[in-house]
Amino acid sequence: MKAVDLLRRKIEDGTARTLLTSAMAHRFLQIFARRETVPNQYGIELVRNAYLKRKPVAFTSLFFPPELATALGLIPFPLEVAAAMISAMNLAPLFLRKAEECWYGSDLCGFHRLATGLMLAGYLPQPSVVLSTTALCDGSHRFFANVAHHFKVPHLLMEIPNGPTEEAEEGVERQLIQMRGALESKLERRARESDWERVFSYSREQHEEMERILEIGAQVPSVVPGEISLNMVGVFYATAGSPWGLRIFRNWRKQLEKTPPRKENYRLFWMHLRPFYAADLFAALRERGAAIVRDEFSAYPWVPLDPRTPERSLARKICANPALGPISRRLAFAVSQVRASKAQGVIHFSHRGCRQAAGGAYLLKEGLRRAGIPCLILDGDCVDPRDYSLEQMRTRVEGFLEML
């Protein structure tokens, strides 16, 4: 039995809550973990470190720079990524229902609802602090505020302006300096230049591996399985600055270099995230020879990080996000990525509760049409499988592929 299957079974029978805080159970899980993939090993270790309180835990949002938490000796625990993992284990409805019973309505983002369900069911570790940004997601501000309220811990929020101007970077840098000061006081620990050197070095090397993976994906035919690439997005953001990040992406790049090319009839660029429970949708795409050769979030640009000016570096990294600001920036980025990856069309997965991405999907589609790039908007939910219908999705995708 695999460790992930074991964990799933324990969550289903309700015994996992006790086991998650048991050192003996974790030692047992470690034995099973050796058979797991490297990203799953990371997940198992993250759970062990957080639940056994080996270091203070910081709940983080997807676009919060984990380098800051790691440099200060915190365990960055990415709640949205945890929600995606639970969904991939087909356990989401259990926790979604729990959240919905407590006034968290089904219109809210599924990632946040699912993480709320985990929280209300007592499945999250006790954090010391909650760290989030407003980048690309205003809903996350209130989600993380409610989480901090539930656990009675401080919520440190970083407000991200609209786009990469000098003034915006200065504003974010100021907030990072304040946040670092608040965390250092709370933790009674200072981040030294050597800490920044270490985490920035891991971050840089991880990104170099990702750039090589993107190059491999751009080859014709591509050898990168897009559905795996979409699984890796959350891991990529969550592990930046840690040895796990480098290990996971180096290992994956090496695997890809040995992977033989697959039959490829269509090349697609994927926008936003994937439905994590819907392995069958990606199998259907593979059957038709449709390759997802690149995705939006994996391709975000790299910004050099200087350990002598850590806050400024992280501010630049945050503000460089091409989806910040007007939709024209996201559109220009998408067009450039479609061209660079030699994709023929775009699939935009419109996650139901996402006002940022789904809200701009029609405008984006029109912009892509003007650039001569066909786009399919697939409506659905990234983590909530309850309204999912493979046949409906398949019909829409096949219609789109025929048009290509």
Added chain:
Amino acid sequence: MSQPFVALKGRAFWTCSYLPCELSSAFGYQPRRFWAQAGGTPRADRVFPPNLCSGVRASLEEAMRQATAEDLFLLADCCDADRRLADALEASFPGQTFLLFLPRAEESWPELASELRRLAGFLAKKSRRPLEEEALRAAIIEEEALRQSRRQFHARQSLGGVSPITYYEALRSWCGRAPEGSFPLGDPPAEESSDQGERAPILLLGNSLDERSFWEMLEELSFTVVADDLCYGEKLSQVQVQAGVEPFEALARAYLARPPCPRTQRLEERWDDVLRRGIDRGAIGAIFIPTKFCDYYAYELPILVPRLRAAGLPTLVLEMDYGQVSPEQLRTRLEAFRESL
């Protein structure tokens, strides 16, 4: 049902009440809050998916139906939906939209002051006239006088002395949307002498309630709103701009210091304030109507509803699409709630 407005030259449409109307007034623009129109949002539905904030869809619909090349759209980046509204307006009316970066923390007033200066630059360019500090100070004084009269109105309202329909008309007027023949901007109606005392005093929570039929039902079912938490309701009258301070700094400080909305970082203060106002003014129940697909208010429900109920205020939560009401369903729920009080 909402009235169509008469086209005027130089209208400045706004969505968020953290945007100081003083600035657009100083440049000769008439501030007008977007207001949901009857007839749904067919044009906006071609631009936005159905699961985007119904208030934002209604705003785009109004602009697409009636805006002209003379109009401006002054938006704050208060949520992802408003950012997308800015994108859609810019696509349809190039160069007429301004998107302001709105900080959430009170101590971030220098950033807001800087953004207000940028907004003044935009208005100067559009109006082809430089900013005159005297004009801005005069606009601040005028707006302050209006808020003073609003505060008097709310004082009367808090004692149950204002009917729901009168309050609705006052809100429209304050938002620059008074229908013809009603009282003009800044001149709320005289004290009502009807039997307001027999009405059920309630606390009204939610973002925006533009649909007249809802207020008519409150009237028919003998409710009276003694406290509210609407975006452009009582909270807005509490802005107090300090005289003698550099105007942009004064505006930034005053608007960020007003009673907080769910988007700010002063949440504990906000929850306490809402609850205290409801209880102190003798509300016997609360009606909570978050705009559909508004995350900020949706995240208030799990916190505020249990607190209100624990404080002895029975709370009715209504999910209502902005400007589109199913009247009989609404009436049934309101009637049942009224009977339970």
